[in-house]
Amino acid sequence: MREGPGNGGGEGGLAGALGIGGGEGARDHLTILSGTGQNIVGLGVFVVASFAMNVLIARAFGAGSPALGQITLATQLAFVVGAATRFGMDMAAVRRVAIETGRGEAGRARAIVRLAVQIAAAASLAVTAVAFLLAGPIADLVKAPHAAYRAAAVAVIFVAVTQVYLGGSRGLKIMRHTLYAYWVGQAVSWIAFTLAAWALLHRTVSVTVGAYAASWAFATMVAWFFWRKGSAKLLPVLPARPGEARELVRYGAPRAPAALLSQALFYADLFVLSVVLDKSSRFELSAYAASVRVAQALVLFLTAVSYMFSPFVADLHERDERERLNALFKSITRWTLAGTVPLLLLFFIAPEPVLKVFGNDYALGADWLRILLIGQIVNVSVGAAGFVLIMVGRTTWDLVVYASSFALDLLLAILLVPHLGPKGAAIAQAATLVVSNLFRLSLVWRFVRIQPYDRSYARLLLPAAIGGAVMLGVHSLLSGPRWALDLLGTGLLGALAYSIALLLLGLTTVERGAVMRVLQRARSGHAG
Structure with missing residues (x-):
């Protein structure tokens, strides 16, 4: 299915196959499902790459080293400050581009995003300069190297601008750009840049944070390239509405501190x-x-x-x-909870083998x-x-x-x-x-x-109980020195039991029919 404005064509057939009817409501669900699928793939890569990076740091610096905590604090500080200094322009770009596209005037998107990037770049550049000057005192406060916090300051402007370009793409309902630049591009390039920097320079906290800044510079270039490519087809090109910059600032003013606090909340x-x-x-x-x-x-x-x-x-x-x-909100929240249950059960039942991945x-x-x-x-x-x-x-x-x-x-x-x-x-x-x-x-x-x-949430209880019981049983059998086998066995068998129970007991009649029809279509396609 094609993303972005003007979806149509094959969607009616797919909607019918899914058993969710036709019309705009069906297209909404299908577009969200398509974009969510891309996000899951990208986020899966992001989580694995981030996890691998943390494990790499933990093992490279050795047991008992504070390096993982120091690097986490420095890089997350850069991410948090970048979230604030983009001045809410990422969400402003999503909102304004989506609204103008809904009005049939998607040609204004490039002008809107251009203004949003200029606002975010100006704010983040000023804060980057201040953060660079204050890197020493901040590093002393948290007992970390000064150079690490100077590198983190440099990352701020790239964190900010990347997300604004990606916000514009999301306003067009295009998720793959976020996958290319952020979920995959930034996460994987941090590993690559770190390994290269360790080989060429030194294996230190500061060098690792410097590689993080380089990964965001790379992500900025990727996000800009795909935004330019994706928005080139939005014709006719229209100027921003009168007072657009003022409206962006008005919208973004509360978002700037809110974005800062939203990230800082997890690290205070x-x-x-x-x-x-x-x-x-x-x-x-x-x-x-x-x-x-x-x-x-x-x-x-x-x-x-x-x-x-x-x-x-x-x-x-x-x-x-x-x-x-309202209907979409109910659907996506239930999907979210259903998709999260296996991870919740694994982390709660077997936290030790999960954490032993770090050491x-x-x-x-x-x-x-x-x-x-x-x-x-x-x-x-x-x-x-x-x-x-x-x-x-x-x-x-x-x-x-x-x-x-x-x-x-x-x-x-x-x-x-x-x-x-x-x-x-x-x-x-x-x-x-x-x-x-x-x-x-x-x-x-x-x-x-x-x-x-709604009442359909209760359907998730029995599959969760079945998945949890299987995980408890497998974990009790496999727990011991072979923690990797314990982790894989508990996670895979528990997730399989949960998925089967969800299909048989947790889905509504329409949802179950939709899944079965998709599986049948997939089998038919392979057979053909």
Whole structure:
């Protein structure tokens, strides 16, 4: 199926094969499914590459080294600051391009994205200069090399501009550009640049962070190239609307601090932990950082669906098609939760072998990971509520959610970490995610009058119980020194049991028929 504006043709036949009817509603589902599939592939590569990078760092620097924690903190700080300094222009590009495309004036897209890139580049360049000058004091505060934080500062502008170009592509409902530049391009190139830099220079924290900056410069070039290529067909070319730059800034002003806080929210407790831990306990920082990384993998499917859902929210809300938007919101949230259950079960039942991928000593973080999962499953279960708020223009309320959540996480971490260490940090993050997501869900209902739940959610309970029981049984049989076999056996057999149970017991009649018809079509295609 072709992405972007003007989808048609074969969609009616595929919609019929899927058993979801025809018309615009069917096209919405199919476009989201197509884009989500691409996202899952890309995010799968991203997760594997990120995981491999963390394992590479952990093993290269040796057991007991604080390097993984230091590199994680520096690179995530660059990513967080880049999220803020793009000034909300990534989401502004998604929203404005989707709205103009829905109006039949997609030719304005290039002018909109050009303005958005200029705004993001100006803001990020100024912050990059300041961050570079302050790299020394920041590094001293967290007990890390100065050069690492100078390299992180350089990465900021590339992080910002890349995401704006990709936002424009997503506004056109084109997801593959995000896959090429970000999920695959940046993640894989960081590994390649790191290995090359270690061979040519030195194996240090600073060199590794420098390779991270280079990977984002590469991603910027890829994102620009594919945006130019993908938007070239949007004819006739139209200028931006009068006052477009002012509207972009107005929309982005609350998004800038909100984006900063949205990323910082996952690392505020890690920062407090890095300050509180004494030198003899520094390895706990790396073990906790690994636990946070693993827990964040739980939002894989949520991210995949939400990125594709966002332009539909902007378009349908602008056209006041609330019922259609409400139906889509329910569908994509249930899909998200169903797709996340196998990872949740694996991480909760067998956290030790999961963390041993980083090194045997990292199993220390098993209990911390279980605590973090509580917050992340609530995060997943409310679906794309945050994206809904942003795409309908409620960016000020989005800022309120993130500001209050960040304050809560920081306060809880300050109160708990000195007494409980990493366990206190995990409790702070999990509690914050629960509170913030319930708050966000209430705002979506208040302003948009849609919510993600219906009775079909109960169908997921029995497949989850079956998958969990199989994982418990396999894990009890395989647990021991052969942790890799334990991890693979528990994960694969449990996921298989869950998938079969989901197909037989967890899907609605229409969904089950859709899956069976797709499988039949696939078999027929292979037979032909």
